[in-house]
Amino acid sequence: MRQKVSQALRIAVLGATGGTGRHVVTQALERGHNVVAVVRRPGSFERTDRLSEAVWSAPTHVAGLASALAGVDVVISALGGAAKGPTTVCTDGIRAALAAMGQDSMSRLIVVSAHGVLETHDRSLYSKAVWSGVAEKMKDKESMEALITASSIAWTIVRPPMLKDTRATGTYQVGANLPIRLWHSIGREDLASFLVEEAENPQFIRGYPRIHR
Numbered sequence: 001m002r003q004k005v006s007q008a009l010r011i012a013v014l015g016a017t018g019g020t021g022r023h024v025v026t027q028a029l030e031r032g033h034n035v036v037a038v039v040r041r042p043g044s045f046e047r048t049d050r051l052s053e054a055v056w057s058a059p060t061h062v063a064g065l066a067s068a069l070a071g072v073d074v075v076i077s078a079l080g081g082a083a084k085g086p087t088t089v090c091t092d093g094i095r096a097a098l099a100a101m102g103q104d105s106m107s108r109l110i111v112v113s114a115h116g117v118l119e120t121h122d123r124s125l126y127s128k129a130v131w132s133g134v135a136e137k138m139k140d141k142e143s144m145e146a147l148i149t150a151s152s153i154a155w156t157i158v159r160p161p162m163l164k165d166t167r168a169t170g171t172y173q174v175g176a177n178l179p180i181r182l183w184h185s186i187g188r189e190d191l192a193s194f195l196v197e198e199a200e201n202p203q204f205i206r207g208y209p210r211i212h213r
């Protein structure tokens with residue numbers, strides 16, 4: 001485990017109960033931060049110091065989210081949609097988050113999107129495979145990204161390849177132009193580690209980091 005940071009942040013996590021979101025919550029707490037886990041159901045997390053839950057009943061509800069985000073330094077979103085069929089959870093959730101955060105250029109939003117959207121929807125095998133498998137999720141990510149990039153806040157859009165539930169390696173690669181191949185993946189724990197690190201030490205403001213192990 002890395003050493004705790006000297007300055008604790010207040011970090012809100014959207015999609016906190018998901019595979020990646022839970023690791024973000026755990027790692028942010030381990031690093032000494034205060035965490036607001038934004039959840040659909042109360043009691044999703046065991047009570048612990050520096051962790052509070054905010055219940056957000058629907059991703060379109062701005063008012064509930066605005067009170068959850070009050071006083072927060074960084075919002076990290078690991079929201080994700082259903083396995084099959086059309087989904088708008090990322091678009092709806094981020095539209096609400098942007099409304100709740102306002103247009104302050106100091107507001108910090110770090111969002112998990114997906115490699116293969118927009119200009120990365122290319123002729124590569126990776127892009128073809130992901131669009132033939134989860135096109136609806138990719139469309140949701142594209143409209144989410146359009147909302148984010150039209151805002152004036154300090155955003156970072158992380159575009160991982162396939163996610164896996166492998167243990168943390170700490171040896172992943174990150175870069176704006178990292179080539180992504182069909183066989184590339186990133187463990188959710190490593191992805192969470194990068195998300196918290198980017199919250200602490202911003203390297204990709206208004207950027208699109210890619211990551212793989």
Ligand SMILES: NC(=O)c1ccc[n+]([C@@H]2O[C@H](COP(=O)([O-])OP(=O)(O)OC[C@H]3O[C@@H](n4cnc5c(N)ncnc54)[C@H](OP(=O)(O)O)[C@@H]3O)[C@@H](O)[C@H]2O)c1
Pocket residue numbers: 014015016017018019020021040041057058059078079080081082089090112113114115137160161162163164188
């Ligand atoms: N799987 C991959 O290979 C892959 C590759 C690239 C990018 N991604 C993207 O990476 C992100 C994180 O993925 P993951 O697999 O870690 O996520 P996940 O386990 O599917 O978690 C999704 C989170 O979103 C929440 N959520 C879903 N629908 C919601 C709704 N209608 N209202 C409020 N919250 C809702 C879930 O809440 P509940 O727990 O309450 O359901 C959960 O906290 C996703 O955006 C995913 O599309 C995935």
